[in-house]
Amino acid sequence: MRYPNIPKRQDFGSYRDYLSHYEYEALKEVNASMLDGLVKPGARLLDLACWDGTATRYYGDRLGASELFGADCENEKLEAASKRGIDVRICDFEREALPFPDASFDVVIANQIFEHLKQIYRPMSEVHRVLKPGGLLLFSVPNLGGLLYRLQLL
Numbered sequence: 001m002r003y004p005n006i007p008k009r010q011d012f013g014s015y016r017d018y019l020s021h022y023e024y025e026a027l028k029e030v031n032a033s034m035l036d037g038l039v040k041p042g043a044r045l046l047d048l049a050c051w052d053g054t055a056t057r058y059y060g061d062r063l064g065a066s067e068l069f070g071a072d073c074e075n076e077k078l079e080a081a082s083k084r085g086i087d088v089r090i091c092d093f094e095r096e097a098l099p100f101p102d103a104s105f106d107v108v109i110a111n112q113i114f115e116h117l118k119q120i121y122r123p124m125s126e127v128h129r130v131l132k133p134g135g136l137l138l139f140s141v142p143n144l145g146g147l148l149y150r151l152q153l154l
Contacts, residue, residue: 028055031111031138032062038136039063043106046071046098046130048123049113050088053081059109060086069105071098093123103132115141 012018039045041064047056050070060068068086071093072078078088089099094117108127114120127137 024055027111027140028058031109031140032059035059035063035107035136035138039065039107042066044104045069045107045109046100046105047086048093048108048110048127049073049116050078050081050086052077053084053086053088055111056081056086056109057084063107065107069100093117093126094119095122098126098130100130102129103135104130105135106132107136107138109138111138111140112142114139 009015009018012021043063043065044067045056045060045063045065046069047053047059048071050056050072053068053070056068056070059065070078070081070086070088071091072081072088073090073092075090078090081088091097091099093113108131110123110127114123117123131137
């Protein structure tokens with residue numbers, strides 16, 4: 001599989017930075033490809049831990065979602081997400097309800113967020129609450145046995 005948005009290795013200060021960026025771009029592509037053909041045009045999409053909205057915008061454009069929403073516990077990058085046309089909200093996933101009505105979204109993406117949470121039951125219940133009946137959840141966590149993580153553990 002080829003990932004077109006990945007600069008050359010020499011464009012990064014360290015090999016670790018290069019691998020991290022490569023992984024980020026590859027995950028966006030893999031996640032979107034898993035949803036190809038499953039998301040109806042005009043869908044409402046929520047990206048949990050959306051950060052600056054780069055991935056959210058990519059998912060929305062690739063999948064044909066008409067309304068993009070993002071939630072994150074930190075607001076330092078949410079202004080950038082908002083400038084990308086994403087309706088953003090601040091939320092502490094472990095302590096607060098997601099700030100959206102019941103059955104609001106056709107798709108919820110939780111890409112590498114749950115491994116950072118100590119309490120996962122409330123956020124999972126909230127995802128269930130905001131998904132429309134028949135909605136899709138794309139949930140991913142990193143593989144600690146993967147090459148990048150093995151190198152980092154060294």
